[in-house]
Amino acid sequence: MPEIAIHCDQIKKTYDKGEVIAVDNVSFDVKRGELFGLIGPDGAGKTSIFRILTTLLLADSGDASVDGFDVVKDYKAIRQRVGYMPGKFSLYQDLSVEENLNFFATIFNTSLKENYDLIKDIYVQIEPFKKRRAGALSGGMKQKLALCCALIHKPSVLFLDEPTTGVDAVSRKEFWEMLKKLKEQNISILVSTPYMDEATLCDRIALIQEGKILSIDTPENIVKSYPGKLFAIKGKSTYQLMQGLRQLEDVGLSYAFGEYIHLTFKKDSADNETDLRKHLQETNIDVTEIKEIKPTIEDEFIRLSLL
Numbered sequence: 195m196p197e198i199a200i201h202c203d204q205i206k207k208t209y210d211k212g213e214v215i216a217v218d219n220v221s222f223d224v225k226r227g228e229l230f231g232l233i234g235p236d237g238a239g240k241t242s243i244f245r246i247l248t249t250l251l252l253a254d255s256g257d258a259s260v261d262g263f264d265v266v267k268d269y270k271a272i273r274q275r276v277g278y279m280p281g282k283f284s285l286y287q288d289l290s291v292e293e294n295l296n297f298f299a300t301i302f303n304t305s306l307k308e309n310y311d312l313i314k315d316i317y318v319q320i321e322p323f324k325k326r327r328a329g330a331l332s333g334g335m336k337q338k339l340a341l342c343c344a345l346i347h348k349p350s351v352l353f354l355d356e357p358t359t360g361v362d363a364v365s366r367k368e369f370w371e372m373l374k375k376l377k378e379q380n381i382s383i384l385v386s387t388p389y390m391d392e393a394t395l396c397d398r399i400a401l402i403q404e405g406k407i408l409s410i411d412t413p414e415n416i417v418k419s420y421p422g423k424l425f426a427i428k429g430k431s432t433y434q435l436m437q438g439l440r441q442l443e444d445v446g447l448s449y450a451f452g453e454y455i456h457l458t459f460k461k462d463s464a465d466n467e468t469d470l471r472k473h474l475q476e477t478n479i480d481v482t483e484i485k486e487i488k489p490t491i492e493d494e495f496i497r498l499s500l501l
């Protein structure tokens with residue numbers, strides 16, 4: 195099998211007669227056995243990319259291949275070798291757990307028994323509910339069943355579109371542990387998520403916004419590429435604090451981040467923090483905390499999207 199599992203070269207997709215640019219000349223490669231994340235907010239173009247790569251949607255332009263097979267010319271070969279877990283509606287809600295699995299197995303001319311080894315770690319967790327309708331399962335259980343269905347024919351490449359959206363924190367954690375195990379079996383995985391904390395669990399990630407890739411690298415390198423110092427500031431009134439900070443000439447970026455405001459300076463200096471405290475005191479703004487912090491992937495995402 196080729197060393198590159200997924201190849202995407204200048205893919206463009208528009209809707210509404212070209213008015214909506216959903217995917218804007220996107221290029222990236224996923225290596226064999228890699229866990230690659232597409233990280234971006236709703237509407238960034240993630241689902242369109244998944245649908246193009248799984249041969250369910252035609253791109254306007256560009257080339258893409260999966261396991262060396264062209265997404266247009268070789269669509270049949272691709273459908274045989276990929277597993278796809280779409281964001282919504284991948285299960286038949288009126289069929290039981292067992293029936294869903296048997297259905298997906300039959301489509302691919304296989305059986306639950308034949309590929310039991312690959313899914314057993316995941317399946318044993320839902321097996322006690324095998325007679326229950328999929329529609330009556332919890333979010334985490336549905337997600338596990340959908341993953342089993344996507345794996346039932348032993349795919350070499352797995353596409354998971356926002357698999358953890360709407361799933362509780364414990365199930366999310368378990369899910370990522372399952373992905374690590376699948377990776378060990380040399381399955382290449384493209385996963386999308388709007389959750390920045392999940393990005394750190396991937397081997398490499400592409401940050402995507404409005405159809406464009408902002409950056410591709412390992413999560414560590416993405417964080418390292420954040421230039422300069424970053425401060426987190428908390429005050430009694432975030433609104434008042436933001437207003438005050440925006441009056442400061444040397445401030446580079448400032449944005450709300452949870453209960454803090456994250457802030458950079460146009461020029462870093464040893465006096466940044468002292469000057470900032472002085473300014474806030476002079477303007478009578480109540481500050482409870484100022485600290486220098488390490489940037490996260492989300493900080494780098496915000497920085498790149500504001501460039």
Ligand SMILES: Nc1ncnc2c1ncn2[C@@H]1O[C@H](COP(=O)(O)OP(=O)(O)OP(=O)(O)O)[C@@H](O)[C@H]1O
Pocket residue numbers: 209210214215216234235236237238239240241242243356
């Ligand atoms: N069939 C369609 N017709 C018109 N516009 C569409 C269609 N499908 C998607 N879009 C638009 O294309 C853009 C990208 O959508 P896409 O679903 O690919 O992004 P996404 O990152 O997966 O977001 P979401 O998680 O909301 O699905 C959005 O602006 C969306 O509204």
